[in-house]
Amino acid sequence: MRNRITIQRVAELANVSKATVSRVLNGYPHVRPEVRDKVQRIIDETGYQPHNIARLLASDRSSIIGLAISSSAQVVFNDPYFPAITEAVSKGAASKSLVLSLFVSYTDQQGQDTLGRILAGGLLDGLLLTADYKGISVLPQWRQADIPVLFIGRPTNTVGINYVDVDNVQGGWLATSHLIDLGYERVATIGSNRNAAGDDRVTGYRKALKQHGLAWDERLVAFGDYSPESGYAGMQALLPYKPQAVFVASDTMALGALRALREAGLRVPEDVALVGHDDLPPAVQADPPLTTVRQPIARTGQLAVDKLAQIIDASEGTPAENSVLPVKLIVRESCGALPAK
Amino acid sequence: MRNRITIQRVAELANVSKATVSRVLNGYPHVRPEVRDKVQRIIDETGYQPHNIARLLASDRSSIIGLAISSSAQVVFNDPYFPAITEAVSKGAASKSLVLSLFVSYTDQQGQDTLGRILAGGLLDGLLLTADYKGISVLPQWRQADIPVLFIGRPTNTVGINYVDVDNVQGGWLATSHLIDLGYERVATIGSNRNAAGDDRVTGYRKALKQHGLAWDERLVAFGDYSPESGYAGMQALLPYKPQAVFVASDTMALGALRALREAGLRVPEDVALVGHDDLPPAVQADPPLTTVRQPIARTGQLAVDKLAQIIDASEGTPAENSVLPVKLIVRESCGALPAK
DNA sequence: ACAGTAGATGAAACCGGTTTCAAAGTATGG
DNA sequence: CCATACTTTGAAACCGGTTTCATCTACTGT
Numbered sequence: 001m002r003n004r005i006t007i008q009r010v011a012e013l014a015n016v017s018k019a020t021v022s023r024v025l026n027g028y029p030h031v032r033p034e035v036r037d038k039v040q041r042i043i044d045e046t047g048y049q050p051h052n053i054a055r056l057l058a059s060d061r062s063s064i065i066g067l068a069i070s071s072s073a074q075v076v077f078n079d080p081y082f083p084a085i086t087e088a089v090s091k092g093a094a095s096k097s098l099v100l101s102l103f104v105s106y107t108d109q110q111g112q113d114t115l116g117r118i119l120a121g122g123l124l125d126g127l128l129l130t131a132d133y134k135g136i137s138v139l140p141q142w143r144q145a146d147i148p149v150l151f152i153g154r155p156t157n158t159v160g161i162n163y164v165d166v167d168n169v170q171g172g173w174l175a176t177s178h179l180i181d182l183g184y185e186r187v188a189t190i191g192s193n194r195n196a197a198g199d200d201r202v203t204g205y206r207k208a209l210k211q212h213g214l215a216w217d218e219r220l221v222a223f224g225d226y227s228p229e230s231g232y233a234g235m236q237a238l239l240p241y242k243p244q245a246v247f248v249a250s251d252t253m254a255l256g257a258l259r260a261l262r263e264a265g266l267r268v269p270e271d272v273a274l275v276g277h278d279d280l281p282p283a284v285q286a287d288p289p290l291t292t293v294r295q296p297i298a299r300t301g302q303l304a305v306d307k308l309a310q311i312i313d314a315s316e317g318t319p320a321e322n323s324v325l326p327v328k329l330i331v332r333e334s335c336g337a338l339p340a341k
Numbered sequence: 342m343r344n345r346i347t348i349q350r351v352a353e354l355a356n357v358s359k360a361t362v363s364r365v366l367n368g369y370p371h372v373r374p375e376v377r378d379k380v381q382r383i384i385d386e387t388g389y390q391p392h393n394i395a396r397l398l399a400s401d402r403s404s405i406i407g408l409a410i411s412s413s414a415q416v417v418f419n420d421p422y423f424p425a426i427t428e429a430v431s432k433g434a435a436s437k438s439l440v441l442s443l444f445v446s447y448t449d450q451q452g453q454d455t456l457g458r459i460l461a462g463g464l465l466d467g468l469l470l471t472a473d474y475k476g477i478s479v480l481p482q483w484r485q486a487d488i489p490v491l492f493i494g495r496p497t498n499t500v501g502i503n504y505v506d507v508d509n510v511q512g513g514w515l516a517t518s519h520l521i522d523l524g525y526e527r528v529a530t531i532g533s534n535r536n537a538a539g540d541d542r543v544t545g546y547r548k549a550l551k552q553h554g555l556a557w558d559e560r561l562v563a564f565g566d567y568s569p570e571s572g573y574a575g576m577q578a579l580l581p582y583k584p585q586a587v588f589v590a591s592d593t594m595a596l597g598a599l600r601a602l603r604e605a606g607l608r609v610p611e612d613v614a615l616v617g618h619d620d621l622p623p624a625v626q627a628d629p630p631l632t633t634v635r636q637p638i639a640r641t642g643q644l645a646v647d648k649l650a651q652i653i654d655a656s657e658g659t660p661a662e663n664s665v666l667p668v669k670l671i672v673r674e675s676c677g678a679l680p681a682k
Numbered sequence: 683a684c685a686g687t688a689g690a691t692g693a694a695a696c697c698g699g700t701t702t703c704a705a706a707g708t709a710t711g712g
Numbered sequence: 713c714c715a716t717a718c719t720t721t722g723a724a725a726c727c728g729g730t731t732t733c734a735t736c737t738a739c740t741g742t
Contacts (some may be wrong), residue, residue: 017692052462054728056394057697083424091443094455100443115437118571121393228626285569358722395698398727
């Protein structure tokens with residue numbers, strides 16, 4: 001960097017020592033107001049900006065957090081959930097003056113190597129991980145780096161790890177109860193067993209059935225992998241058993257399910273009612289617009305950053321208190337509660 | 342960091358100086374093979390990892406590049422283009438051992454502040470910017486930081502700035518020509534004038550018309566903002582003028598257009614043929630699947646990283662040579678060239 | 683008026699690497 | 713066999729901040 005202004009230069013101009021400038025910079029006490037003002041003026045006049053890297057080295061803090069998005073293969077950004085959470089985390093980080101670095105596909109070999117190297121290099125103050133697949137657990141890399149880690153979504157096979165999650169059981173329950181309350185009796189589901197969220201939503205479905213005195217019928221339960229194709233296949237598997245209503249555990253799968261219904265010549269909601277989950281943009285665009293369960297993604301992202309920052313600051317007593325955010329039913333046309341437009 | 346192994350410790354264990362270890366680490370010459378081996382052995386045994394931050398400070402290189410995604414309001418990650426390019430850039434960065442940091446919404450006030458601070462702090466070696474809106478130009482922040490910058494997509498009002506783009510003129514031309522070749526005569530378009538890509542696609546459309554001796558009819562041209570809603574509105578505006586075929590300048594808008602057609606009781610492609618642009622996942626999921634122009638997004642991302650890295654390394658003679666990647670027509674059902682399934 | 687203490691300040695060490703430079707060692711050529 | 717050049721190596725400076733610690737000043741209470 002050619003001739004950047006350094007703290008030394010500012011100190012000279014203000015006739016004080018580097019230490020004093022540093023104190024002003026960081027708002028520390030023990031500086032006389034007039035000195036503080038003078039230094040501040042010089043800083044403003046020169047447009048001095050502290051050199052991040054140098055600051056990091058000295059303070060052993062980088063103010064950089066990582067967001068690692070798992071996923072095998074191409075699925076990554078196909079589900080709009082990931083972009084949404086990424087955006088939310090990005091904004092959360094900005095609001096706390098943290099820099100966000102992004103790692104896509106940390107589960108494949110190259111991703112692991114990259115991430116491992118970064119972690120060992122001490123660049124990151126903390127790491128957020130999306131727990132979107134079962135089997136994600138504490139990988140050796142970050143166990144060794146002992147860096148603060150927080151999962152977004154509940155990891156399945158790891159205890160003592162902090163996470164921020166939404167209440168997926170409630171999601172499944174809300175959707176299913178709504179359908180039952182509307183009078184449907186053969187209520188099916190297209191769930192997923194790929195991750196904890198999928199399990200939870202099915203649990204909510206089951207809970208609602210039980211509570212309303214309906215029996216669990218294996219043939220009315222299909223499983224998918226959050227892709228539209230799997231929703232399509234799931235619906236085709238359900239059709240022979242004549243469901244009156246279906247809770248689809250993700251909007252993305254619901255789009256596939258819609259297509260299967262259309263191809264089978266069935267109308268939504270007249271012949272089969274549908275409720276999705278997530279309330280991502282495609283839900284509104286669908287034909288008919290999807291009744292769905294809204295996850296507070298923006299809040300999830302912000303909260304994840306806040307909690308991670310908190311863990312980083314605490315450094316010692318890791319506050320193992322996890323957060324589960326509530327979800328909310330959004331009624332549109334696909335469930336039959338509203339008249340079609 | 343508690344008790345990390347430092348270069349000093351490695352040097353002691355190997356009975357050499359820090360300088361020598363540094364040479365081994367960076368593969369510099371002037372180290373006797375046996376010394377090199379010994380140092381390497383110690384490094385392996387201890388699992389030593391150089392401290393990134395310290396290295397950065399000393400070498401004035403961070404190996405961190407930024408990706409700034411512009412956009413006002415909520416639009417950001419609604420168009421699957423952004424997630425796709427983000428993923429591509431992320432992988433590109435990983436393949437070059439660069440760390441990627443992400444800045445969403447760099448055009449609003451907070452985003453600008455954040456980015457400005459980071460740039461001035463000298464944390465980033467280079468910056469990639471998505472040129473998705475007209476009016477994005479060289480902001481004072483990075484002009485001052487004089488950091489290497491590369492646009493993804495062609496910026497409209499800036500010269501002498503490097504960019505990587507896809508051949509949008511060709512895209513518009515391919516789509517329109519295809520429709521004309523299929524025998525449609527009233528070929529409309531839903532374009533966009535929000536960015537250079539939009540302009541170019543319309544230019545391609547116009548070029549194809551001219552080349553086939555068809556007249557430009559103002560009433561057959563609508564403009565949108567890449568949202569499904571604007572595609573919907575655009576199609577409604579076109580319908581009174583009875584287009585036989587429409588080139589929609591993005592798949593996302595095409596989805597909206599499809600909905601407008603369905604609501605008008607028109608079948609695709611029997612009544613109106615459609616060609617989209619981008620070939621993002623929704624194109625395949627659409628009903629009917631969209632004929633569209635495929636942009637090589639993965640390659641764009643990788644190329645952008647490569648070029649940025651090149652500019653960073655060159656430091657002096659900025660190679661102002663820009664790249665424009667070719668696009669390709671993908672024929673599916675919405676254009677009527679194939680029989681419906 | 684004076685001991686005691688709190689506040690303000692600067693010098694210097696430090697963070698963990700890279701890079702320069704001088705010195706020592708080794709090979710080459712006349 | 714000696715002058716010359718080239719390779720190998722380590723000591724020390726350096727990158728630009730933060731933090732410790734000692735010193736000096738000013739204020740408190742008696």
